[in-house]
Amino acid sequence: MAEWGTSSPGHLVDLLETTAESTPDRTAIHSRDGAVTYRELHERAGRLAALLRADGIGPGDVCGVLAGPSTEGVVAILAVVRAGAAYLPLCPSLPPARIDDVVVQARPRLVLSAEPTERTLTGDVPVLPLSVAEDRARDVPAPAAPPAIQPEDAVMVLFTSGSTGTPKGVVVPHRALLNRILWGQREYPVGADDRLLHHTRYIYDFSAWEVFAPLAFGATLVVGDFTAYPDFDAMAEIIQKHDVTMVHFVPSVMSGFLGRDAARQCTSLSTVFSGGESLPASLARRVTETYDATLYNQYGPTETCIDSTFFRYDPAAEDAGGVPIGRAVDGTRLYVLDDRLRPTPDGVAGELHIAGVGLATGYLGRPDLTAERFVPDPFGGDGERMYRTGDVVRRRPDGNLEFVGRTDRQVNVRGVRVELGEVEAALTAHAEVTQAVALVTDDERAHLVAWVAAAPGTVDGGTLREFVQRRLPRPFVPDQVVVGDTLPLLPTGKVDHGAVRDLVAAALHRTPGADAPGTGGQEAGGVAGEVAALWRDILEVDQVGPDDDFFELGGHSLLAVEMVSVLNERLGSAIDLADFFESPTVRTCATLIEADGAR
Incomplete structure (x- = not known):
């Protein structure tokens, strides 16, 4: 990895500034509001960074960014990073209660908001609209010298689902993000002729690559800014209009996109990334049959900075089932271990542990949880750690890893990591609910459902969905909530999850009857x-x-x-x-x- 310092080309902030200064008139961002050049983006982010530094914000601080994928969001993120602070993404579509939970834990010095209306946050955290901030920044002189950013300084704090019902903040240091950006540039270089569709919400870690990689190497961001996401037809229209060359999808979204007639006209695509879910071989084959593009399947928890493994899909050598998650990115070590932390032989499943430059610092304000998940690396040097992913994998004879499943109750719902315990905690917060079990169905259209125990006639599934919608992000809200009198138990007194799964399946697949869904009166014309x-x-x-x-x-x-x-x-x-x-x-x-x- 490159050396650190204010003049080093390997420094992420310097990479961004050097590119902006060397290609000032090149288009950095396309959005519905028009084009923004590198000069304009550099100046706007620089002025805003100067304002933040004038307010005493710098290394060691956290600054919130309340924005969806947009020009304003990119400006705010760049400004926070150039000021030396860590940005805390807050998605406007999240329920207010969820945003308040995150803000209370992270205690940001300030929140920059791209929203047109005022928003009040818990904890007396000041919220500064970006339009006001940029007006104010015009009168602030530039600092005499850039902040002295160190490898271990935090660059972003990303909150993920928590098993106890409370989200946890992952602190990602500069060294981890820099390693990932530089590795990606070696594996699939981003150039001046590339245009990347920027549509991943900032609360998800791949958005960091979408923002920083193209802007560090002179490419153009094409901002989706969709009214409803994912709008597949609008997505195809934007890709065609701007000749987008690179795009990232979770497999479930990729499948929906490829199902649209308009998607087949997106012939400019040359590189497609998949991540967040298992990639079926059949879907990978559809991608390469539809586009003359290279397909990468990538894997990595937020705790290991975007991606830890990658697999370049070769349709001529495809296997049945899922596409492997591949081999380690540079600076990363992968261990497949049994419950005694012993390496498993090839072909034998074990828990994946990840070590190396890409590891997060830990969980914000949670030393107990950090010590539980980031453990000493018995195969590394003194003081080195490895992250227990909870993911079960096996190593193939060719060295590539295959994803098998989980060791705990964390699931992946359409590309989003969800702790089932968090869903259950939100449901049991309702006064009428005594117990709740959340699970993912195992049919072809797997989705998140819940069985709750409540007194007969007191509450229905629709009411409970509305209740948790006010508390959880949309991917965490069960698609169906089935209400029963009690939960089936094992002889030990624990919930019988197998029986619950059968009850839910029976409720969701019953033949429509007099009081079943699907008989709401005669169908209209x-x-x-x-x-x-x-x-x-x-x-x-x-x-x-x-x-x-x-x-x-x-x-x-x-x-x-x-x-x-x-x-x-x-x-x-x-x-x-x-x-x-x-x-x-x-x-x-x-x-x-x-x-x-x-x-």
Whole structure:
């Protein structure tokens, strides 16, 4: 890894500034508001960084950024990093209670907000709108010297799901991010002719590569800025319009995107990244059959900075099942160990432990949890640590790793790591719920569901979904909540998770009857009839009534995106996904279409 110092080309901040100064007139960002050159981006971020430093913000501090993928979000992130502080991403779509939990734990000195309206945060943390901050920054003189950033200084703090119901903040140091950016540039160089689709929300770690890698090496960011995400048709339109060459998808989103006719016209794509979920070989094959592009499957917990492994997919040598997660990125050591921390032979499953330059410092304010997950590395030097991922893998004879499963109750739901304990804690916070079990179904369209115990007639599944929507990020909200009197127990007194899974499966796949979903009255004609017909096809149910709930029929958020997208295409409408989520019924959907004037 390159040496550190204010003049070293290996310093991430210096890389950003050197590129901006050497290519000032090149386009750095394309968005719906127009193009921003490297000179303009450099000056805006520099002035804002000067304002932060004038307010005493620098190395060792945390500064929040409340923004979705946007020009404003990039400016704010660059400014915080150039000031020497760590940026704390806060997604505007998160429930206020979740944002408050994060803010209380992280205690940022300031939150820069791209939102057009004021927002009050818990803990008396000042919130400064970016428009106001940039106006104020015009009168602040530039500092005489850049901040002295050290390898162990934090560059970002990312919060992930917590098993106790409280999110935990991962502190990522500069050395980890720098290692990942420089390795990526060696493996798949980003050049001046590249354009990357910037659509990953900042709370997810791959967004750091989306922001820093192209701007460090002179490429162009194309900001999606979608009204509803993921809008596959809008995504394809943006890729075609700007000749996007590089894009990252979680497999579930990739599958939905490839299912659209417009996606096949995105012929400019030359590099496609997959991560966040297991990548089926069938989906990988579809990618390489659709595009003349190189496909990389990548894996890495937030605790090891974006990616720890990579696999360059070769369709000529494909295997049945899932695509391997591959080999270690530079500066990373991978250990497949048994429960006594002994290496397992090739082909024998074990827990993956990760060591090397990419490790996070630990969990913010949680030395106990840090010590539990970041343990001494028995194969490394004095003081070196390794991270216990909880992921079970096996090593193939060719040296590549295959993902097998988990050792705990953490699951992956459409690319997002979810602690089932956090979902259960949110459900049991309801006054009528005595117990809750969350799980992921094991059918072909696996999604997050929950079985709760409550007194008969006191609460229903829809009410509980609305309750947790106000407390959890959308990927953490169960697609269906099934209410019962009690939870089945094992002789030991513990919850019988196998029996719960059977109960949920029976509830979700029962034949529609007099009081079952799918019989909400005689199906309507006209627009409502077309909506109902599409729901029957997508959800694979026999009947759909006008007041049936999309999610109670077996839908989930990604299917909802697909459904709305198909309806808008078929009927020439432009209904908004957020409006549908307010009341996800056939009647509401038809009303929105008719109000839009599509018919």
